[in-house]
Each structure stands twice: as structure tokens, then as C-alpha cells.
Amino acid sequence: MLVVEDLHKSFVTAQGRLPVLRGVNLRLDAGESLALTGESGSGKSTLLHLVAGLDYPDSGCVRVHGEVLHARREAGLAQWRRTGIGLVFQQYNLIGSLDVAANLDFQARLAGRHDAAWSEHLAQRLGLAPLLARYPEQLSGGQQQRVAIGRALASRPGLVLADEPTGSLDEGSSDAVLDLLLALVRDAGSSLLMVTHSMRMAARLSRRVTLHLGQVRGDGDADATSTAARM
Incomplete structure (x- = not known):
């Protein structure tokens, strides 16, 4: 459902242009979970932001169900962020x-998708049912992260x-x-x-892949490249 093809991204610094992503390729199939690892500053969060439509690549593309994500106008990217993805932050x-x-x-x-029964299921599974009337400042870090996952x-x-x-x-x-x-990603079919x-x-x-020197290394390399070539 997600293909990243030859993705490049750099940032302008006081010392000049700093390349962060140097031709990233990866694939994520429907229902699959993929871990992206790498040293600090390797571009992991940058890649996530591009997939989320929060930033634009210099070249290459992100395809979602075959559609080039960044070919959308800003309104289309905003719709993607509202309805196509869920974001969990540290x-x-x-x-x-x-x-x-x-x-x-x-x-x-x-997203226009509120489902009271599903929300109740999430609250129960996440152990949040007794805490629904509390505010974030009244929760522990683990409880706050459970709310973020549910959201x-x-x-x-x-x-x-x-x-x-x-x-x-x-x-x-x-x-x-x-x-x-x-468990809840599986329940949601995500x-x-x-x-x-x-x-x-x-x-x-x-699966796990590693971002190193701006490129993905790991068990997804060959699949990502071959899939991108077919599209």
C-alpha cells in the first residue's frame, strides 16, 4: 500500500545544503508492520514526515495505493493527514x-469517521475506560501514550x-x-x-530496515526496488 521510490531530501544550513535522504527505497504492504532503525540524525523522522505529507521531497516519490502522494495539492495532503494516516509521537x-x-x-x-463502538473498544483495550474524564496533565507518561495510540x-x-x-x-x-x-493496529486492519x-x-x-547514510539497508531493499520498478 506504500512505496517510497528513490526519495531525496536535503536542508539548507549555514554551511550549505545538507543531504539527508539520498535515494531511499522501501515498501510496506497492507497489514504489515515495518520498523525503521538508524543512528541519530540519519533521517528517520524526515522520511516519516515525507510519508505523512508534512514536507515535500527534492526528488523521487511516495506512492500510496499507486498514487503519487506529493502530486496532490495542499488540500489533498491535508485530507491524507486527516483520513489516510494516524500519527503517534514520542x-x-x-x-x-x-x-x-x-x-x-x-x-x-x-476525519468524519467517529464510531462510538470502536472508540469504546479502544478505551477498554487501552485501559483508559476509568480515565475518560481526566485531562492529560492528570495522566502518567504511559497513560498519555495510550491515549495517543487510541487517537x-x-x-x-x-x-x-x-x-x-x-x-x-x-x-x-x-x-x-x-x-x-x-494488537490494535491488527484490530484496525492498518x-x-x-x-x-x-x-x-x-x-x-x-520486518526491519535501517537508514544509513541516507539510504535504506535491510530485508526490504530488493522488494522495494523491484516494486518501484513495476509501477
Whole structure:
């Protein structure tokens, strides 16, 4: 459902143009989970932002179900962010003025896909049912991350993008949160692309690839290249 083909991205710095992505290729099939690893500064978050339609590549393309994502106008990219993806960040990014129930429903209501039964299922599975009237500041870090996961999945997006979703949690909380994320991604019928620095966490997903010197290395290379060539 997702093909990244020969993607390049650079940024202008005081020292000149800094290449970050140098011809990235990868593929993510429907229902698959893929871990993206790599050293700090390797461009993992940059790649995630491009797939999310939050930035534009210098060259190359991101294809979603065969459509070139960045051929869309800004309104089309905004629609992709509302309805096509769910985003889970390391720092939660919850809305402080909304209680847990409203935070859980926020993305689904934006997408026009609010489903009360599915929201109730998410709250129960995430252990949030007793906390629905609380506000983010009243929650632990692990509880806030569970709300963020529920929000991302509330609209049943085709693709979930997670940027270090357990990076700020201790090991025990990390394991519990990842268990829930993987289970609920399956329940929602979504695909998952997760950035992580943890090899232990990456091993839990269907596949793992590594971003190094601006290119993807790993078990997805050949598949990504051959798929891109066929399109």
C-alpha cells in the first residue's frame, strides 16, 4: 500500500545544503508492520514526515495505493493527514484542554469517521475506560501514550506512522505500550511504519530496515526496488 521510490531530501544550513535522504527505497504492504532503525540524525523522522505529507521531497516519490502522494495539492495532503494516516509521537502531543474521551475522538471526528463502538473498544483495550474524564496533565507518561495510540487508531486509518512511540518510557511500560499498539493496529486492519532506536522493539515487527547514510539497508531493499520498478 506504500512505496517510497528513490526519495531525496536535503536542508539548507549555514554551511550549505545538507543531504539527508539520498535515494531511499522501501515498501510496506497492507497489514504489515515495518520498523525503521538508524543512528541519530540519519533521517528517520524526515522520511516519516515525507510519508505523512508534512514536507515535500527534492526528488523521487511516495506512492500510496499507486498514487503519487506529493502530486496532490495542499488540500489533498491535508485530507491524507486527516483520513489516510494516524500519527503517534514520542511526546504524545495531546490537547491539554480536552479530556481523555475528547482526545481519543479528536482525529476520528476530523476525519468524519467517529464510531462510538470502536472508540469504546479502544478505551477498554487501552485501559483508559476509568480515565475518560481526566485531562492529560492528570495522566502518567504511559497513560498519555495510550491515549495517543487510541487517537491515531480511532479513524481506522490505512497507515499508522509512529515516531519513537516508546522512547520516553521505561522498559516495562515500553513493552506494554508496544503490545497494545501492535494488537490494535491488527484490530484496525492498518499497516504500521515505526521509527525506533531500539533493536529489541524493532524485532517485534514484521520486518526491519535501517537508514544509513541516507539510504535504506535491510530485508526490504530488493522488494522495494523491484516494486518501484513495476509501477
